[in-house]
Amino acid sequence: MRTTWVVGNWKMNGDLASNAALLESVVKSIPLSDSAKVAVCVPFPYLAQVQSALSNSAVVLGAQDVSQFEEGAYTGEVSAKMLKEFGVSLVLVGHSERRSLFGETDVVVAKKAKAALDAGLMPVVCVGETLAEREAGQAQAVVLRQFSVVANEVGAEGLKQSILAYEPVWAIGTGKTATPEQAQEVHSWLREALLELGAESVSMLYGGSVKVANAAEIFSQADVDGGLIGGASLVASEFLSIAEAAR
Numbered sequence: 001m002r003t004t005w006v007v008g009n010w011k012m013n014g015d016l017a018s019n020a021a022l023l024e025s026v027v028k029s030i031p032l033s034d035s036a037k038v039a040v041c042v043p044f045p046y047l048a049q050v051q052s053a054l055s056n057s058a059v060v061l062g063a064q065d066v067s068q069f070e071e072g073a074y075t076g077e078v079s080a081k082m083l084k085e086f087g088v089s090l091v092l093v094g095h096s097e098r099r100s101l102f103g104e105t106d107v108v109v110a111k112k113a114k115a116a117l118d119a120g121l122m123p124v125v126c127v128g129e130t131l132a133e134r135e136a137g138q139a140q141a142v143v144l145r146q147f148s149v150v151a152n153e154v155g156a157e158g159l160k161q162s163i164l165a166y167e168p169v170w171a172i173g174t175g176k177t178a179t180p181e182q183a184q185e186v187h188s189w190l191r192e193a194l195l196e197l198g199a200e201s202v203s204m205l206y207g208g209s210v211k212v213a214n215a216a217e218i219f220s221q222a223d224v225d226g227g228l229i230g231g232a233s234l235v236a237s238e239f240l241s242i243a244e245a246a247r
């Protein structure tokens, strides 16, 4: 039985006042026992604020990145152990913005997933092709390469403690969503790869311009187990309606 997740990624947005208002609306509307799990991945400086706002709620606290290193002279880095101390349960690794803007390679992403797992965090491993790669017919090769580097690092047991997220780079923040069929096709490639490793129960999310209008149809695809939501996670009513669509 796969778990359905709706994970909000605030990216580099928010401030103390708007976070408080957003969380108040989200927390009061998410039932303590829910068929879909809801999480928010927030910027590091707000972890303490959000941890406190989410106490006694079913909403799970997540971060957007984690260091591949455990501890030491790594200026600017935040370790998995530090995230744990603030009640973080899951962490995004390999988001396309980290890969393209901050030079994270497949190997670095895999090490981050391993560091998260070693500290007892659930990595949300993001994969996805660019428009140029899709147009060159390379989507399958790219996504499976990104997946397999992580799989080799963490093994089947590590994958079973992880979530996968397929985010076509061309659909992120562009308003251009993959069609439900395009999303399902990529998810089916990944599901097959998971099956070969005996890890087919891993939840797989779709991300990229998910909105209230398209969420239900995307989530109804056979291999889609919810969504990774960027822009729409900053508006309580939209995020809550998307969570509703996942139930």
Ligand SMILES: O=C[C@H](O)COP(=O)(O)O
Binding pocket: 009, 095, 167, 171, 172, 173, 174, 175, 207, 208, 209, 210, 228, 229, 230, 231, 232
């Ligand atoms: O992590 C979330 C994704 O990058 C999707 O962002 P978006 O919903 O704003 O397109």
